[in-house]
Amino acid sequence: MTARRIVIAPDSFKGSAAAADVAVALAEGWIRSAPADSFALRPMADGGEGTLDAFEKAVDGSQRVPVRVTGPTGFPVDAAWLRLPATDDLPGGTGVVELASTSGIELLGDERRGLTASTLGFGQAIAAALTAGVSRLVLGIGSSASTDGGVGALTALGARFLGGFGASIAPGAEGLDEVATADLSGLRPMPDGGVLVLSDVTNTLTGPNGAAAVFGPQKGLDPAGIARADAGLARLAAVLERQDLAEAAGSGAAGGTGFGLLAWGAELVPGAAEIAELTGLAGDIAGADLVVTGEGRFDGQSAAGKAPAHVAQLARAAGVPVALAAGSIDGDAGAFAATASLTALAGSAERAIADPLGFLRDAGEILARGA
Template identity: 60%
Template sequence: MSVVVALDSFKGSLPAAAAAAAFAAGWREVDPAAELVLRPMADGGEGTLDAFAAAVPGAERRPVRVRGPRGTAVDSSWLLLPDGTGVVELASTSGIELLGDDRLPWDADTTGFGQAIAAALDGGVIRLVLGIGSSASTDGGSGMLRALGARMVDADGRDVPAGARGLAAVSAIDLTHVRPMPAGGVTVLSDVTNPLTGPSGAAAVFGPQKGLTPADVAVVDGVLERFAACIARHAPGADPLLPGAGAAGGTGFALAAWGADLVPGAERVAELVDLAGAVGAASLVVTGEGSFDGQSAAGKVPAFVHGLATSRAVPVAVVAGRIGADADTSGYAHAVSTTELAGSAAASMADPERWLRDAGRTLASRRG
């Protein structure tokens, strides 16, 4: 029996590679004869840099210190591939995990992500691949743009503060000195297809998990709309309705205005690790992430892996830290929640490797 384990990271608990390894170890305890094929996945969010580093021989990490989402220094890195491509991940520079349990809905921003991009440009990359999931902010990518040379001022000509708070005061934007893209262009790996604004936009859908109240959401949505109008004066092709423009609190929109191409992150990472080849020879595919819920169907790793496997008539199981009430598990042969196995979310997150091993044992027993 061949089992492909294509898990995303369990956000706040385990990176994808460690999650896959723990699950596989549990499966082997029950079924040691099975062939476990590990294909750790990412979709542009946390773990994207690791996925490229593991899949591309000769990839080199380049350390960089940036301003994190709370305004303090963060030690991070970007990846230089042998062909001259630079890979930069928003999650490790401006990501929500860097805040711990705190949320700074009005003040967190993407400056660190922009600084890491600038470091890659300084390093002479000929092309950029940018992963933009797991953002801590809803700043429209303004911090990133400022780190690349943009200036944003209020009605009195003063530079505005960071984050959504600063966007609310923006009167004019100068993109004259924004750094040019590398010659090979910029590809953005996004885990969502949401537009910038509106009921499916960055503030409405993702703002609450970043700390925005219902009243805040309405205000920030309007702020992003005005920000988009200011950007459009300099970049007429910038479209707030572009699928993925709302990714990472609107960073997708800012990158599109820079001239970048937005693509589905899971699909590109799957190509990198030859997931299709592994799935084609599998008896079962296991996918999952930390929280499997209604949002998982829109561009996340489980949805992509499910589609790939079912197109090849291979059954799929999902393993998640939690399975939300709004999750659709109808197309999965099995669904296992480590929260249910552990008895509580706190217990599951306190020892995620233990409960992923238990999930491996549980699924192996069901298959037996």
């Protein structure tokens, strides 16, 4: 068989395996069937967990910068931001900061802090990148633990949110009950190259399609908590006099952090597409014989802005066949040259989750034979 060049560009299998580990496991299995093939490993993300990994794997010269921040529960968290190399246009380089690793829901384990979790640590990591002199920021805001409207992050960047008696408000969604005044005049200036915010969410800030109603339950909010958080987010928008931003697509991302960053002056963009653009994925695909993508669950929502859908779109535009590996496949995957489901290979979802990398290797071996 003629040696082929394979681009492996999966998203993370959320809760089971990081995108970088998924890519390696698929390649390890692949060479069992096709040892002569070569690989470009391009782990993907849509702004949530794995965003730093995606950039680090794809951009030579990237440097992780350790930072200790206040986690979503108020305790310290050791995290990092990523510095991409300087260019003529961006002499300070680009700082990539990920909400998931600083204020993310995965940091809570099985615990949920729907009313009290905060984005303060995310803002502290952004501030650290600015202090280091980056010329542009790229912010991934998926996997948030909180519904604080980005108040925590903006506070770390110099904003002040006060209650009726001039006292600082409590962290998290419960603090939004108290917001009476907001002062953004102390916000740190944006870097000259601007701030791009990566998200795959188009929800608005409030209402039935808003941050609290749609994402509150997974963050531990009961119906009363959802109503309270939604009212608090509406109050925040009213205090800031930015109802226009509250109605913008994506303002409800990450518990309203999208709204807060828009108020700072940032630009919200589709996460998967922007990561692919910034890491040069299309160029890798153009020289490939086959592309492999994947995610934890492939279903009817997978075409709506998720990373594998964008990878497949780039592959088809380049005339390159694309294969799919997924934890489970519950949608129409007929457009793929080959597919492999970990659940089907394992015999049950429980077995697949218990050893995702092992079954990913098996999936890679099967895809190499079938694609």
